[in-house]
Amino acid sequence: MKIVYTVQALREEVKRAKKEGKSVGLVPTMGFLHEGHVSLMNAAREQTDFVVVSIFVNPTQFGPNEDLESYPRDFERDSRRCEDASVDIIFHPSVEEMYKGRYSTYVTCEGEITKVLCGASRPEHFKGVTSVVAKLFNMVAPNKAFFGQKDAQQVAVIEKMVRELDFDLEIVPCPIVREVDGLALSSRNTYLSDTERKEALVLSNALKHAEMRILDGERNAERIISEMRAIIESAPSAEIDYVEIVSAQTLESVKELSGDTLIAMAVKIGKPRLIDNLRIMI
């Protein structure tokens, strides 16, 4: 495994691999890697010949009052995890390497897809995501890029960007990885106190409840959401940002559940804002 810090060094490594006829898989991350990230690397390892993991805490996707400064970082541990997952290249650029000089070029999905759910309370977030991902796509030109389904809206937005800007690659969404008790893995779980860690289970519990109700035949979104909110609000430190049921493709909210459906939420548990979701075909 090699660690490279510049776009030029990255390009040289990727080009060498391509010359050898290897297909290239890209796993974009912000580091502080957990088993969710490892599952992406494993998928990349299985589906492509040469695996690039980028580790970059991207400032442009954080809002002014968000946790850019305190976002957890541990590059030593991250690089061991990548090594263990047989990654070929870690790309670990500085902010200056990514955003040189008077940087001002951004890729924006302007549709409703970036304004709902997390986009409502994080208005600039997806613009930062699509821009940095477009840059990584141009640097690596991967055959496939791997993203966690935990960030369901991110996957939908990036798939739209790939389709509309005609990137010649395939997005591979990978399933959410959870702790045994149900908590979705997230780098931000590290912020949770012991009490909050227990209370954070209301997110996955609310999703399990929704799934059960749907299996029972419930199709009314308002009723399901209201029951989910009650479960979440049973945790003293929970502060709901949103609980919504939307079409998984367009992210438009639905009244009666049918077809490819996404149940998504963002909830502050103490300091950290956690997200979780369930995608279900009805």
Add this chain to the structure above:
Amino acid sequence: MKIVYTVQALREEVKRAKKEGKSVGLVPTMGFLHEGHVSLMNAAREQTDFVVVSIFVNPTQFGPNEDLESYPRDFERDSRRCEDASVDIIFHPSVEEMYKGRYSTYVTCEGEITKVLCGASRPEHFKGVTSVVAKLFNMVAPNKAFFGQKDAQQVAVIEKMVRELDFDLEIVPCPIVREVDGLALSSRNTYLSDTERKEALVLSNALKHAEMRILDGERNAERIISEMRAIIESAPSAEIDYVEIVSAQTLESVKELSGDTLIAMAVKIGKPRLIDNLRIMI
């Protein structure tokens, strides 16, 4: 020469050429090809092995009151010109092929570079340009892309986009091609009446005057601009949008001329809005 109408067919042709080890040159155009475009094709022919010309009147770079509907089109003649210039592929997509469904993804250079000169009176223009050019770059993945220096600001904006979004290709700006009397070639010259055609010479005459004054040692931008305006205003049908002297790299206006300098103007002569410029190293 082949003519293709879909992204998929374009990709197949380009991929076959690349497999044969050929380098690829892209010449993006809006059609109604003149000798200026032919010079771009010739440059592409000389510098790359496989030449793709796109012909697409891109609606997203026209403002609401601009000439999208009346923009001149003659695909038959265009394809003969491409054939004569030994082009390999014409890509001639429909608007629907380029902007499918509820299209909403755009690439924007947000800096001053898109707000000055033509950007001041055409606020959405460069966003349309960078977005469609990013799409074409992703479709073709050319080694080099060829643009006319007549659209000097467009070249500067696209170079900034390529640098900042890390497109792996080289922009080749090509010199302005002029009629023998000095008028810069433009598809929009076709709008000019006989009288207006004569009056349109004030643009290139003003640039010639500026060049002469600079060779004489004049370095004061305000004085040069004021003399240029007087020349342009001598034409009864001329209506100046702007005459400016800026740094060629940043497009920031300068008071005293030095270094890499761009003298640029946009002037309505009757109906059409014409642009012209001179890039000069001082």
